[in-house]
Amino acid sequence: MKKIFLVIPLFLLMSCEDVLTEKPKAVAVQTFYNTAGEVETAVNAVYEQLRATNGISGQLGAQLEAYTDYSYGRGSYQVLSDFQGLNSTNIPRTDDGWRLFYLSIRNANLVIANAPKGKNISTADVAKYTAESKFLRAFSYFWLVRNWGAVPIRTEVTLDEANIQRSSVEDVYNLIIADLTEAEANLPETQTQVGRATKWAAKAALAEVYFTQNKYKEARDKANEIIQSQKFSLVPVTVAADFDKVFGPTVVTSSEEIFYLKMTRQNNQGMYLAMFAHHPGTKLHGAGGFYAHYSDTQTSPVQKAWNDADLRKSFNWIKYDIGLGPNTILCKKFSDPLAPTGTAAGNDFPVYRYTDILLMFAEADNRVNNGPTAAGLEALNQVHRRAYGLPATGASAIDFALSGYTVDTFNELVLSERGYETQYEAKRWLDLKRLGTAKLKQVIKAATGKDVADKHLFWPIPVGELNFNTALDPSKDQNPGY
Structure with a gap:
């Protein structure tokens, strides 16, 4: 049976208004954040929203999987595969994703604001749990900015402010990078509990953020730090069934896991x-x-x-x-014949695997050098060899050769490999989006024959946010097409 940390939401799962205004909240802040154990429990509540059934490892991930070039949506997800925007069935799903991300951000802000005030917690523990909360806050904002664009920035400084304007995409990314940089500096290399963020998770997230921003040198260098550490390796595979050692429902962790959302076979605690x-x-x-x-x-x-x-x-x-x-x-990548309910599959949700790092490095290195290098090619070949059941780190007959590739054709080769490697991990659509609208539309058109409407590129700002956040103007702050 998997051993993962249990998330105990406690009072942190009250509505935002209750947390900010109710008198019991003031007592809780004064008495709850005084020990390392109490602060850790509060940090656990930040994870809870990210692991929720309607989040990225569930319904929101299912939304993104309907946008891919390798599969089609069915039923209420079929309309998403037309790439024309959302309808009244799908908008509540993205609205709930917005709610979950901001609940996670709110819970992170509470830790960041209150942990330093604890009377019986060491400075080292304050730094560690603050860094973990900032990693998770950055994680939420990274998902928000890629799917909704400009969004309100809520931090520990604005906990008492209900009405906040949308910040520019640039400002959101600046906060994300600042949070991840602090997380990288203060998180431990390993955690005693499987599934908690580490220094390596922060480095992986920074690499992807830079990658998404087309800051390829920074992305390459950060990915290379992970590669050169030699702390991660691909799980050996010789037959197809061996991939269960990577994605199976009973896997606790593996040599290629950098940061996963951990799941277990309990109702509402599994991968939906x-x-x-x-x-x-x-x-x-x-x-x-x-x-x-x-x-x-x-x-x-x-x-x-x-x-x-x-x-x-x-x-x-x-x-x-x-x-x-x-x-x-x-x-059938994520299968669990023993899952007791629909929300109780034991498969963990991979956020950052070592394959992500190798493939990010391969593309970023190619772009920095205006053509493939031996190091970038080897990173790509490791993923490719393992896919064919061969040892990842030894030369093979199926290796791609260095000669004959331009910067553009090598980028296409890596993009294709990423498409095969990350299927059903809610990554493909965002991977295509980072390449620009023209490229995304080209790939989707070639694979599906469909034209991607511009309004399909971002989800609508929830009506509830527009109605109750008076700093927003519904006529100006809604995303185009909604």
């Missing part, structure tokens, strides 16, 4: 996203499945072009007719 991939007839999920996403071996260019010798292909997908024909396939 897994439920969206399966059909009851496959018996790959104990609760059945929604089969909200699917692909087709004949109509999907991505699936048709994928080499059958790549073990990720047979591990990730299973043929199953859901009423759309015999060529229909379902993603």
